[in-house]
Every structure is written in structure tokens, then in C-alpha cells.
Amino acid sequence: MSTTADTPPGTPRWRTRLHAGSEQRPTPTAPLRFAFCGRVSTEDNQDPAASRAWQLNRATALIAPHGGQVTAEYFDIGHSRALPWKRRPQSAALLAALASPNRPFDAVVVGEPQRAFYGNQFGNTFPLFTHYNVPLWVPEVGGPIDPDNEAHDMIMSVFGGVSKGERNRIRIRVRSAMAAQTQLEGRFLGGRPPYGYMIIDLGPHPNPAKAADGKRLHGLAPNPATAVIVQRIFSEFLAGKGFFAIAETLTADGIDCPSAHDPARNRHRSGIAWSKGAVRTILTNPRYTGHQVWNKQRKDETLLDIEDVTLGYTTTLRWNAQAQWIVSDRIVHPPLVDDETFAQAQDIINSRTRTATAHGVKRTSNVYHLRGTFICSACGRKMQGNWSHGEAYYRCRFPAEYALANRIQHPRNIYLREKDILGPLDHWLARMFAPHRLDDTIELLAATPDIAPASGHSLRAEEARNTITDCDTKLATYRAALEAGADPALVTQWITQNQATRTRAEADLRTAQLARSTQLTRDDIAALAHAHSDLVMVLAEAEPADRAALYQRLGLILTYDSGKQKVLVEMNLNQHFSGTRGLTVGVRGGT
Incomplete structure (x- = not known):
């Protein structure tokens, strides 16, 4: 057997035969199967159908010249780009599918990288694609991302930074606009009206586009039935009465408390009687002076797990200090009390206030085995968990004003050790x-x-099935993370918790089916x-x-x-x- 003319002298015969045997053996190629991955933030601000359509069109235009076709879709609706992939349902399902040898796709394509990756998410996610040898196609790269190409890695990192910067700019722009509208225009920015006021129509929205959609501008006006109650509370407080004394007299006179006056907006409250807290809230609300107030609360993003920053952040609502409130420069709605009366009430309250931990900062990490199961026989309400001296207790604290309103003989506090x-x-x-x-x-x-x-068994069965599916998805993700080199102890803990949740869901499903x-x-x-x-x-x-x-x-x-x-x-x-x-x-x- 002779060698080819271009074979160098001294080449081993086995190499020559291998080279010769591999020539002219074309293999037919099947169309490349793609999984389309996309995301739309919210249904209120964007049309999910339109967003999915244009993202899918971009992805199809990229893979069509290469004979690719979309055979699977993973499209998240209503999930922020700040959430990592493992916390977006469809993206998490895609990651779980990567580990499956029977996955219905050979590669993944995204319509727009800014919607898929945020911050450093690409660096935390792409190694899984590389590990399972699944190409990731991006329009801005013109094809699949090369894991060994530094330019590709830099481009995707830039897109993640652009996505994060875009979200931050939108947030700053919106908050700045709302602060200016409150301070300069005194515009009512939504929410429930304070007790004593009602919402009225002030005409078409000043934004022409919103006005064309039929949106209206709203404001506050005194409520004839409750405005006089607010004025009475300020008058009695300045006359020397305390919070409880005012609450007691209002209840005794048969006046509905705020939650009873507007039960549709206060479904989480009993509305039995006036409480000291309700009186104090009214006395400290500067809106009764006719000024608009905004930014009394804020949303903070805190790490979901400080041991694993890749899980991202969770949003927490917290109270701002009074110095951070935005107050309108002028009176924008009819005041119920004047500035001097309100200032006198604040001086009295501040003189009685004791230094305490900021509201809304404390978070309990104690486990109450019987949370939500205890009922007080005296009043019929659920008892609350209370941690004291290193032990779990259950407490029923029945405010005296409620007891007076319902003529119930109830101790101020009832305790039971767990x-x-x-x-x-x-x-x-x-x-x-x-x-x-x-x-x-x-x-x-x-x-x-x-x-x-x-009644409702079908719904419970569906919820159980969804929980089981979610657990299976998480389990596959945890196994993939373990194979990718994650901490075995931490992943084992996740798997144990996931299996316990799945066992309870299976019991729920059996119960609902029966x-x-x-x-x-x-x-x-x-x-x-x-x-x-x-x-x-x-x-x-x-x-x-x-x-x-x-x-x-x-x-x-x-x-x-x-x-x-x-x-x-x-x-x-x-x-x-x-x-x-x-x-x-x-x-x-x-x-």
C-alpha cells in the first residue's frame, strides 16, 4: 500500500492508514435544535406576547442561516432581570435541562443578552453551558460564544454591566421624578388616602400619552364623615388626653375606627375598636397639614443568602427616617389642622418617646413549632409567638380598648410556654x-x-403538582451545581430540604386526589x-x-x-x- 504524496517521510504506517481512511467520508448533518431563552419583566409595563415575538425573531434570524430551528422555549414572564437564573422558573428549568442527556435541544439561543444576563450573571451561568458542552448563541456575537475567546467573554460582561446600569438609571430617574412631583407640584402619587380624606378626580393626566389612554389625575379632599374625627383627635390630645384615653372615648361613642370605616382596604385588620396605634398614626401624619408627603418607606435589596451571593437579592420594605421624607413646598390639599397645631402635637409626642430600635429592622430567626395553631379561649384570636429567655412562648395581648369595646374580661397578656x-x-x-x-x-x-x-381540591392538587415539579427542577439544578464544583455540604443541605418539601407535596397530592x-x-x-x-x-x-x-x-x-x-x-x-x-x-x- 503506497502512501499519499504529501505524507512526510518516516510517518508511521498506522497514522497514514488513519489519515487515508478518514478521507471522503461525509456524514449527513441534521438540523441543529435550539432552545430559545427570553424574559419580559412585567405584564403591566410590557406586552409579554409582543416582547416574546421580537426576541424570538432576533434569535430565529441568527440561527436560520445555519440551518437551526427552535424546538424548545424557556420564556420568563414577570421576573426581574436582577434575579439570577436559578430563581427564574423557566431559566431554572433550562439549567436543569442542560444536565439531561435527553434534552430536546443541542444549543441555546437568546434574543437579547441584556434581558438574559444582569451584572455578573453570565460569569456564574456560562460555565454550566461549557460543562455540558451546550453552545450558547447570541446575536451580538454573531453565533455561539467561544469559551476560550477573551473578546467574547468581555462583550458578554459588558452587556451584563449595561443591563445593570440601565436598571439603576431607570430606578434613579423614576425616584427623582417622583420626588420632584411631590416637592414642587405636590402631586398625589397613589396609595390609600389617609383617614379623614378621600380621593377626588382632578381632570386628565398631565402626560398627554397617559391622558390619551384615559388616565386621570387624582388628589385628596376632606371626607365629611371622618375629617371632623381627625380634628377631634388633635384637639383632645392637645387638651391633655393620651392615646388610650382618646381611643377609649372614640370607641365608647360608637365611632368606627379606620379599618372598620374602610374594610376593603384593611382586610388584614379586625376593625373591632380604636387602638392606641391608630390614634398615634393620625397624630404623626403631616399630610393633615395640607402638604403632600412621599418616601416614608423604601425598598432595600438584601442578599438572599450571605453564604451564596449567586442566589441574588431579595426586596425588603423598610421605614425611612423623617429627615428623608419628601414634603411638598406648598399646601396642595385642604388641611385638617394648621401647622402650629401639628407642631405642638409632635413636641408632646417627642417628649414622651423613648429610644428604641428602628421600626422594621428586627427579623426573627427563631423557630416556633406550633406557629398559627394556638387560639385564646377568652377572645377567640390566634396567639402570637414570643421568644423570651431563650424559649418559645405564645402570647395573647388583648389591648384594653378592645376589651372595653367588646365587654370581654381578658387579661392584658396571656402566656403559654411551648x-x-x-x-x-x-x-x-x-x-x-x-x-x-x-x-x-x-x-x-x-x-x-x-x-x-x-371544594378547592382541584386547586390544591394543582398546587401540589407544581410544587413537585418545582422540587424536581431544583433537584436537577442542585445536582448540576454539585457536578460543577459547588460546596458538597451546602448542596447536600439544599437537597435534603428539597426532598422534605417534595414528600409533603406528594402527601398533599394524594390527599387531594382522594x-x-x-x-x-x-x-x-x-x-x-x-x-x-x-x-x-x-x-x-x-x-x-x-x-x-x-x-x-x-x-x-x-x-x-x-x-x-x-x-x-x-x-x-x-x-x-x-x-x-x-x-x-x-x-x-x-x-
């Missing part, structure tokens, strides 16, 4: 779900007359009881957060009678069994 109830509670649950007692428990549940109808439109059968109840028995058996060894979640799954309702120092335990298993009474246990603690 550890005094956990032992008897776990013992009862273990007995109820023990293998030799499980049949009796099922009979007890089946004999309960008030079995809840299956529900009927009218009444559960005994077989259904037996299936539910057996499904929960496994959870009860691991209570003693569960982590605090998982243990608290298990109590929630069992639908426990604990009613505390402080006079008898007894706790009535009821179980509403997965909210299908109403009023399944358990036991009454004695606890220590007092009022």
Missing part, C-alpha cells in the same frame, strides 16, 4: 397513629359527622390516616422547621384556657376533617 405542650402533644399523636391504634383512629375520623366538602365532591369514604379516610402515620413517627427526630411543617400538615388547632391552664387539642387532618376532637392536657404557665 415546651410544656410539645411533650403531651407528641405523646397523644403517637398513640393516635400507632399501628395497633390506627384502626380505632380511622373509625373515630369516619364517625365524625362534619366532613368538609371537596377527596370527593360530597363526603370521604372510610377507605379514603384510611388512606389519609396511613399517609400521615409515617409523618407522625418521625416527629421526634425531625428538624425544627420540618417538625413545624408536620404539625401544620396535621391541621392542629390548640385552644388555650388560661383560667384552667388547659389546652384543648383538635385535629383537622389536612383540613378535610372538621372538629375531630382529641384531648385536653394540663400545662404550666400563667397569665
Whole structure:
């Protein structure tokens, strides 16, 4: 066998044969399959359909000359670009698909890099594409990004910086415009009107485009029914009455408190009576002087996990100091009190104020196993968690003005220590779900007359399925992160928490699927009881957060009678069994 003419002398024969055998063997190439990745921030500010269309058109124009076609789409709607990929649902699903050998695409294409990557997100995400050998195509590069090309890396880093700068400029521009509109124009910028005022129409919006869309300019005007109450509060306070005394007289006179006057805007409040806090809020609101006020609160971005900065930030609402408030230069709506009256009220309040931690800064990290399950028998309200001397307590603080309004004999504070109830509670649950007692428990549940109808079961099943899907996506992402070199201990912790969440979701799904439109059968109840028995058996060894979640799954309702120092335990298993009474246990603690 002779060698080719261009083969250098002394070339090994095996190399010559390999070279000769590889010639003239064309292999047919199939169309390259692409996954399209895009994002639109909010439905209110942008049209998701139009945004998706133009991004997809750019991506298609890039890959079409190379014979590529889009076979999968991952398009996030309503998610900020500041969120990292693993916290955007569709982007996280794309990252999970990268690790799958059966993924329905060979490469990924984005329509606009500024919408896909923000800040240093490209540097945190692209290594996964390289690891799984999936090309990433970008229009600005003209094709796939070369991981060994410094120019490509620099271009994508610049786009991430441009994206971050664009978002910051928009935020600064909007805040500056709102500050100027408040200070110079005194414009009402939205939100609920203060008690004593109502919103009125002031004509077409000054922005021609918004006016063409039918938007109107609004302002504040005195509410005839409540403006006199505000003036009365200021008058009585300057006359020497305190917050509680004013609240008591208003309640005694049958005057609706702010939350009762406007219940549609205050669904989270009881509206039983005037509170001291409501009186103080009115006395410290400078809007009653006729000036517009803005920037009383701000949104801060704080790290979601200080141990892993790649998870990005979370938005937290916090109060600003009074010096940072933006107040209009002139009176823009009818005042309910004059400046001198308001200033006198502030002097009195400041003379009584004690130095305390800034409002809204403290965050609890303590775990309450029975959060949201305790009810005070005296007033019927839920008891709140309270951490004291290194232990978890549950407290019912019933303001005196509420007690007066409802003629309830209620101690000012009722306390119950958590550890005094956990032992008897776990013992009862273990007995109820023990293998030799499980049949009796099922009979007890089946004999309960008030079995809840299956309204909303489809929704609960869908939520459970979504949770399971989300857990599977996260699990694939965690495994990919582990393969990419992430901290094994941290990833293992994430996987453990994810699996616990998935187990609870599977139990929810089984429960919802067993529900009927009218009444559960005994077989259904037996299936539910057996499904929960496994959870009860691991209570003693569960982590605090998982243990608290298990109590929630069992639908426990604990009613505390402080006079008898007894706790009535009821179980509403997965909210299908109403009023399944358990036991009454004695606890220590007092009022």
C-alpha cells in the first residue's frame, strides 16, 4: 500500500492508514435544535406576547442561516432581570435541562443578552453551558460564544454591566421624578388616602400619552364623615388626653375606627375598636397639614443568602427616617389642622418617646413549632409567638380598648410556654397513629359527622403538582451545581430540604386526589390516616422547621384556657376533617 504524496517521510504506517481512511467520508448533518431563552419583566409595563415575538425573531434570524430551528422555549414572564437564573422558573428549568442527556435541544439561543444576563450573571451561568458542552448563541456575537475567546467573554460582561446600569438609571430617574412631583407640584402619587380624606378626580393626566389612554389625575379632599374625627383627635390630645384615653372615648361613642370605616382596604385588620396605634398614626401624619408627603418607606435589596451571593437579592420594605421624607413646598390639599397645631402635637409626642430600635429592622430567626395553631379561649384570636429567655412562648395581648369595646374580661397578656405542650402533644399523636391504634383512629375520623366538602381540591392538587415539579427542577439544578464544583455540604443541605418539601407535596397530592365532591369514604379516610402515620413517627427526630411543617400538615388547632391552664387539642387532618376532637392536657404557665 503506497502512501499519499504529501505524507512526510518516516510517518508511521498506522497514522497514514488513519489519515487515508478518514478521507471522503461525509456524514449527513441534521438540523441543529435550539432552545430559545427570553424574559419580559412585567405584564403591566410590557406586552409579554409582543416582547416574546421580537426576541424570538432576533434569535430565529441568527440561527436560520445555519440551518437551526427552535424546538424548545424557556420564556420568563414577570421576573426581574436582577434575579439570577436559578430563581427564574423557566431559566431554572433550562439549567436543569442542560444536565439531561435527553434534552430536546443541542444549543441555546437568546434574543437579547441584556434581558438574559444582569451584572455578573453570565460569569456564574456560562460555565454550566461549557460543562455540558451546550453552545450558547447570541446575536451580538454573531453565533455561539467561544469559551476560550477573551473578546467574547468581555462583550458578554459588558452587556451584563449595561443591563445593570440601565436598571439603576431607570430606578434613579423614576425616584427623582417622583420626588420632584411631590416637592414642587405636590402631586398625589397613589396609595390609600389617609383617614379623614378621600380621593377626588382632578381632570386628565398631565402626560398627554397617559391622558390619551384615559388616565386621570387624582388628589385628596376632606371626607365629611371622618375629617371632623381627625380634628377631634388633635384637639383632645392637645387638651391633655393620651392615646388610650382618646381611643377609649372614640370607641365608647360608637365611632368606627379606620379599618372598620374602610374594610376593603384593611382586610388584614379586625376593625373591632380604636387602638392606641391608630390614634398615634393620625397624630404623626403631616399630610393633615395640607402638604403632600412621599418616601416614608423604601425598598432595600438584601442578599438572599450571605453564604451564596449567586442566589441574588431579595426586596425588603423598610421605614425611612423623617429627615428623608419628601414634603411638598406648598399646601396642595385642604388641611385638617394648621401647622402650629401639628407642631405642638409632635413636641408632646417627642417628649414622651423613648429610644428604641428602628421600626422594621428586627427579623426573627427563631423557630416556633406550633406557629398559627394556638387560639385564646377568652377572645377567640390566634396567639402570637414570643421568644423570651431563650424559649418559645405564645402570647395573647388583648389591648384594653378592645376589651372595653367588646365587654370581654381578658387579661392584658396571656402566656403559654411551648415546651410544656410539645411533650403531651407528641405523646397523644403517637398513640393516635400507632399501628395497633390506627384502626380505632380511622373509625373515630369516619364517625365524625362534619366532613368538609371537596371544594378547592382541584386547586390544591394543582398546587401540589407544581410544587413537585418545582422540587424536581431544583433537584436537577442542585445536582448540576454539585457536578460543577459547588460546596458538597451546602448542596447536600439544599437537597435534603428539597426532598422534605417534595414528600409533603406528594402527601398533599394524594390527599387531594382522594377527596370527593360530597363526603370521604372510610377507605379514603384510611388512606389519609396511613399517609400521615409515617409523618407522625418521625416527629421526634425531625428538624425544627420540618417538625413545624408536620404539625401544620396535621391541621392542629390548640385552644388555650388560661383560667384552667388547659389546652384543648383538635385535629383537622389536612383540613378535610372538621372538629375531630382529641384531648385536653394540663400545662404550666400563667397569665
